[in-house]
Amino acid sequence: MKILVTGGAGFMGSHLVDYLINEGNEVTVLDDLSGGFKDNVNKQATFMKGSINDVELVNKAVDEVDVIFHLAAYAAEGLSHFIKHFNYENNLIGSINLINAAINNNVKRFVFTSSMAVYGTNQTPFDESLTPNPEDSYGISKYAVERELAITHELFGMKYVIIRPHNVYGVRQNIGDPYRNVIGIFMNRIMQGKPPRIYGDGEQTRAFSYIDDIVPCLAKSAFIRAAEGQIINLGAAEPTNINDLAEMVLRAMGSNLKSIHTPPRHEVKHAFCTIKKSEEILGYKTKVHLMEGIQKMAEWAKRVGPRKSKVWEKYEVEKNLPSFWKVLK
Ligand SMILES: NC(=O)c1ccc[n+]([C@@H]2O[C@H](COP(=O)([O-])OP(=O)(O)OC[C@H]3O[C@@H](n4cnc5c(N)ncnc54)[C@H](O)[C@@H]3O)[C@@H](O)[C@H]2O)c1
Structure with missing residues (x-):
């Protein structure tokens, strides 16, 4: 085809x-x-x-x-x-x-x-x-x-x-993008000796x-x-909060760093999905559980090393931009 x-x-x-x-x-x-x-x-x-x-x-x-x-x-x-x-x-x-x-x-x-x-x-x-x-x-x-x-x-x-x-x-994710993919962001920071940075209280959940x-x-x-x-x-059904996620990433990366918290940003607090339809129609099954997957990705990330962050040249709106995105420039 x-x-x-x-x-x-x-x-x-x-x-x-x-x-x-x-x-x-x-x-x-x-x-x-x-x-x-x-x-x-x-x-x-x-x-x-x-x-x-x-x-x-x-x-x-x-x-x-x-x-x-x-x-x-x-x-x-x-x-x-x-x-x-x-x-x-x-x-x-x-x-x-x-x-x-x-x-x-x-x-x-x-x-x-x-x-x-x-x-x-x-x-x-x-x-x-x-x-x-x-x-x-x-x-x-x-x-x-x-x-x-x-x-x-x-x-x-x-x-x-x-x-x-x-x-x-997982493997091949763009870990150099500081604006998205929380696991990759954490890994890239840890490899540069910087702690995971968590928005707000870290109680927000994702699967x-x-x-x-x-x-x-x-x-x-x-x-x-x-x-x-x-x-x-x-995708997976099991929600995990960002505090626990950061701990798992630190463990997989073999790091003793401690996460830091920043003011919360405008984001949905809890976001995870039903998976019944994907199981029925597409035969979805969670085979790789979170710690195992993070470990696989961590091994790969350590092999390829930290990636230079690609920073947005010019934001179209600066008002209410999270402060640490301003200083990325
Ligand atoms: N990764 C996730 O968790 C996730 C979750 C929900 C939805 N998605 C969707 O899945 C898709 C793939 O995501 P990903 O995580 O692999 O992201 P990614 O950034 O790794 O892949 C997107 C690709 O699209 C290319 N691209 C972007 N704009 C383009 C353009 N104008 N013309 C041609 N190419 C362009 C990029 O160079 C990149 O290779 C996206 O549509 C994303 O919105 C991803």
């Missing part, structure tokens, strides 16, 4: 590409390397370097493709309030370019990695039947794309699947999901009839 993976040089995308190639598919990767790395891209994939905002390139990439996995995005929930224009251009308009091309090229199935961010503050555990209530620009853009896909199906018959992964972590448990289900979602037109949460 001919498959396009946008964001295939990134963390989840590159693992997905490996899996799809292993299964005998012909894979093209479209990625602008803004958050991913060329080294992540499977040598057997065709690599197109460029943005989903480049309409001409998108049309070329989608030509004669059967299935699209659309993962390209800048997924920094908290930061998205301060880079709204960039967020919507990259995550929403870029997705629309891809949807247009998919319609025009009669793509058979469009798999979109949305996010748990669409739920916002909502009743936990988040169930797919809840009415979304996104509280940040990133979540709003993801929800808008979800709606676009539903309407696109109604009008043009294009089949789609919406996957809402939650807090995926962390190891990449190896996610990828087969994500890949299969394009080929399972029961997944068509569905919204499916994907």
Whole structure:
């Protein structure tokens, strides 16, 4: 099958590409390397370097493709309030370019990695039947794309699947991004002799999901009839608070540092999902439990070493920006 993976040089995308190639598919990767790395891209994939905002390139990439996995995005929930224009251009308009091309090229199935961010503050555990209530620009853009896909199906018959992964972590995650992926941020800081920095009291909870448990289900979602037109949460069910998480990361990294706390930021306090639908439709199972996954990632992180933080050059809004993001510049 001919498959396009946008964001295939990134963390989840590159693992997905490996899996799809292993299964005998012909894979093209479209990625602008803004958050991913060329080294992540499977040598057997065709690599197109460029943005989903480049309409001409998108049309070329989608030509004669059967299935699209659309993962390209800048997924920094908290930061998205301060880079709204960039967020919507990259995550929403870029997705629309891809949807247009998919319609025009009669793509058979469009798999979109949305996010748990669409739920916002909502009743936990988040169930797919809840009415979304996104509280940040990133979540709003993801929800808008979800709606676009539903309407696109109604009008043009294009089949789609919406996957809402939650807090995926593991080998190849971009640990150099100081704005997202808490486990990677902690590891990168610890390797530089800096303690984990926790927003507020650290009692906020998330369910962390190891990449190896996610990828087969994500890949299969394009080929399972029961997944068509569905919204499916994907990831672990067990919530962990950030204080405990920091302790686990410190242990895995073999560090004696002690976490520090900063003032809280605007974020959803408790965010974890139901997994029944993914178990039933995609055969999801948590095989790699949190401490084991953190240990695997820590071994890898220590091998590759700390990554220089990529700091945002110019925030679009400076008002209410967390103070330590200001000093990153
Ligand atoms: N990792 C998670 O916990 C998680 C949770 C929920 C949803 N998601 C979604 O899954 C997808 C993959 O996330 P990830 O964690 O692998 O992130 P990632 O940053 O590692 O991967 C995203 C990739 O997209 C590329 N990209 C970004 N903007 C682009 C553009 N305009 N044109 C072309 N390429 C572009 C980046 O270079 C990067 O390689 C994203 O859509 C994200 O929103 C991730």
